[in-house]
Amino acid sequence: MPEAATAVTAEPATWDFRLPSLGADMDVGVLLEWSVEPGDTVERGSIVALVSTEKADIDVEIWREGEVVELLVDLDTEIEVGTPILRLVPSGDAPTPEPDTGSEPGQATEPGPKPVPAEAPTTGPPPAPAVPRPTPTRLPGPPGGDRLPASPLARARAAERDIELSSIVGTGPDGAVLLRDVEAARPAPSPSRRAKGARERPEEAMRRAIASRMAKANAEIPHYFLDQDVDLGPALDRLAAHNENLSVSERVLPAVLLLRATARAAVAVPDLNGYWDDDRFEPAGGSDLAVAVSLRRGGLVTPVITGVADRSIDDLMAVLREMVTAARSGTLRSSWMGQAGLTVTNLGDRGVDRVGGVIFPPQVALVGFGRIRQRPWVIDDVVVPRPIVTASLAADHRASDGATGSRFLTALAKDLENPELP
């Protein structure tokens, strides 16, 4: 009897679920809790574990259905993104692509040959937890053979830091490991290492994470700033009419219109949506947006909403609300913690008129909104009070020029001035 047949008969094929992305720069987490045990059946989207990071506790969602056969990680262990944490006997067919995202699994999260030949690598895109990747392959040294795809700089830096390339989750084309991924990675902890004190003072840990990221941004990114005042009168009138028929819990906030207009501008002018890496701009494509959510105890998290440009305002409101509520209660879902090529921050609620933002590297732009406020506005030579918002753009001058930023803001303003609802 052929060996392969014996193997299949003797033991059902298993599949290892790896710890998905926990958000930008969050490459390790501490396993706090298992939500499943061997013998349990899981579905796509089932929460299997709770993992703590510097920024938030994250409910880890699995993206294949099947039966759990083994838990591969002990509680309180520090685990890196990409580490196998759970073994599953998959049921049904290979997973279907997540309709909401254009993301595909980075190769670095799915290395090695698949145990089942029928399972082509392209059939298993996880939902958002997979690190979204830019589509064009402009990287030198295309992946081939056994070589893990990685940029030359990334390779050199990984060797320098004594980090296995295979342990790094790549965010480049086809999951290629880029320099920024290596910089973000930490040397693998020894398996027995316990993350003592990892739960201590979450505010301080978050402050440190923000501090290092923002200091890097300010040191490396030559920011330029543009802003534009937008009359939200027509948009708010339409929104009020839309909300009139909705129950309290379904009413849509103006913030949703701001988000969607930003996403549409990112589609129209894609040069500001992506990553600066290796001295070149990698477009992210699509319209996933990271949304800055401030936490009352201080600090902020930036969960990602996928495909914002194509969602209805009702859908966006529901997602945004769930996300903000979850963030503030201290637990986010792993499917929200992917990477986006652009961040939006809405500080209008805090009463300020204008945002002059700091870009989250490796992104190349940040869009900010201030307070919507009645201001004098000239229409047909008459000064009238109108609800005005200042939309601002902080952009990386290495990746784009003022003219591009200007086109982006103009597209955004145009959409906001005359939005289609819903």
Added chain:
Amino acid sequence: MTTLTTDQARTAVVESIARIAPDVADEIESLDPSVDLWEELELDSMDHVNVMTALTERTGVDIPERRYAELRSIGSLVDHLVGSTG
């Protein structure tokens, strides 16, 4: 819809806010009923929506969006709830 007393309405308001913003729960009880909750507790528009939703679910009283701007203190929220059920 059952009639709410002022005390019941006040309890509903305080508990709803405490549920949405547990980290400021201790402060709510001692707040002057006329202060602007959103400024005092740093609640934002998403918190606002959540508080309104919680109140509506709990009391059955509808809170029209056009009145949101006036209903920013414990006192005004209590008055609205009592007035709508009385």
